[in-house]
Amino acid sequence: MSVSGHTLPKCERLSGQKATATLLREGRYVNAGCLRLCWKEGEDVSRIMVSVPKKLFKRAVKRNLLKRRIRESYRLQKDLLGKPVDILFIYTSPEVMPSETIFKAVGEGLRHIVDR
Numbered sequence: 833m834s835v836s837g838h839t840l841p842k843c844e845r846l847s848g849q850k851a852t853a854t855l856l857r858e859g860r861y862v863n864a865g866c867l868r869l870c871w872k873e874g875e876d877v878s879r880i881m882v883s884v885p886k887k888l889f890k891r892a893v894k895r896n897l898l899k900r901r902i903r904e905s906y907r908l909q910k911d912l913l914g915k916p917v918d919i920l921f922i923y924t925s926p927e928v929m930p931s932e933t934i935f936k937a938v939g940e941g942l943r944h945i946v947d948r
Contacts, residue, residue: 838910847881852920860948862944864937865936866923866924866933866937867922867934867941869920870922874915874916875916878910878915878918880919881920882899882903883921883922888925894928897928898934901934902938904931905935905937909935910942913942914946921941
């Protein structure tokens with residue numbers, strides 16, 4: 833099942849304990865700016881999961897803001913992926929980065945995945 837356009841439907845979101853555990857166990861890691869990506873080859877469609885550690889940002893408002901920015905950056909650049917991939921984005925910077933910085937980091941990470 834493939835979904836075209838700049839959307840991020842539920843089928844493109846990685847969820848569930850089994851899928852997450854498999855990704856963390858078998859995935860490869862790459863650092864890109866303020867993000868760390870864990871990825872592995874997917875099956876039908878590319879799926880993502882976004883994590884902003886509570887250890888870095890105690891307030892849910894800031895965590896949600898950063899998750900929104902990461903999802904939006906991915907949504908606009910997901911066409912860079914030519915193959916189905918499961919990706920976990922982990923925010924690593926201790927400060928809130930602007931949207932442009934996150935956009936560049938997501939693009940850099942996706943290009944790294946495509947090159948592998």
